Amino acid sequence: MTDTLPATTVTGRTREGIAQRLAQDLKDGYVVNLGVGIPLYVPLFIPEGTEVVLHAENGVLGLGPAPEGEGDPDLTDAGKQPITLIPGAAITDSAMSFAMIRGGHLDVTVLGALQVSAAGDLANWYVPGKNPAVGGAMDLVAGTPQVWVTMEHVDRKGRPKILPECTMPLTGRACVTRIYTDLAVFHVVDGTLRLVECAPGVTPEEVRERTAAPYTEDLHP
């Protein structure tokens, strides 16, 4: 990476488009926890015939779509929004909910990121000087076998968010397994990053200009 940021802009996927791309990789039977932001678009794009069970860390296994009308104040998701339940849903207390998470019983956690490192370290809970809050992020990345990050490839100033090392406080080390951005899809394989896909209309060179971390390429058409 050079010190000068690319002067040109690249238009890749929209935020919804990032979620749509990720949803194609969910497998039938997966149990998935979705963070706030881009991940909340994922349920809109789960392929027909793929049954995915959504988990909310406040103790809901089997979230359904948002209710019509006001909903039930005793039934909310981790973002405190009203929800519905699917048939076969289960409710637990918070310790049991995190036993599912920490015990590795979920398949995938999808969450946003401030930064991801070349080794798959994640920083997503705290910008120094701002208000600190962690929620369940550290438990989710510690316990879920697959941690999939959705984010814009660069920050608002155009600076790369995929870095050799995170400069912001870590949520977890070597926990990220995939990164879905507006420009590309990366997998973390044996502790190193691999570019596996560029978004439609985006070239590998454009991805490289905007990625500070070293990575290998194994592009699938």
Add this chain to the structure above:
Amino acid sequence: MIDKFRKDMLSVVDRVHDGASIAVGGFGSSGRPDGLLDALCELDRRDLHVYVNNVGHDFTGVGRLLHEGRLRRVTASFPILQEFYDEYFAGKVELELVPQGTLAERLRAGGSGIPAFFTPSGAGTMLADGSFTLRYSPEGGVAEHVPAKEHRMINGRQYVLEEGIVADFGFVKAHRGDRKGNLRFRLSARNFNPLAGMSGRHTFAEVEHLVEVDELHPDDIHLPGVFVDDVLLATNAAADQPLMERSSS
């Protein structure tokens, strides 16, 4: 005869002393024991240490305690309320920030006679390495950090030692409760409530419905009465509660 029904919220909560530690159920405003929290304000209790997942998003519940300057320390995962952070950065309230699953398990463990446990959550992060600010100085700068936690490699992975929480009091909101203190929660309002109830040396439960002892099937009790000392009708409960007339003070 065991009868844990109580009529008067203020006389029951009066046993909470200034400086007490309190484990509070609820996730946001869902399942939050507002009647008990409001009673602390009516009784002018101060210097409190609350264990709670969220401070809330307004000046109700724990947010009211904060707004009225009644909190010494908050142990939470997601405090969020801006005024809380203003007070924190001004050195007026302490923040022990913990991963949400760690908070839940610490409450469960404390109530279960487990003094500490190892968890992978937060290992090697600033929530465990002694660099997170517990208390700011009113003059600016850091007055005190959350102490570093013991790390240990177990089967090739790093874990952090977290201590169980035994709070002076547990504050719980339930859907139904009987005279023996058995509680049942409703939907996702359960969240931290059973755990807060387990953590408290003395636990108060405010319930939306007071029920006869045979109305809760033994298979359907979420928190057995052994964890609960006093059962009160929630302040927002429906008015038709005939059982209240027959309950002791």
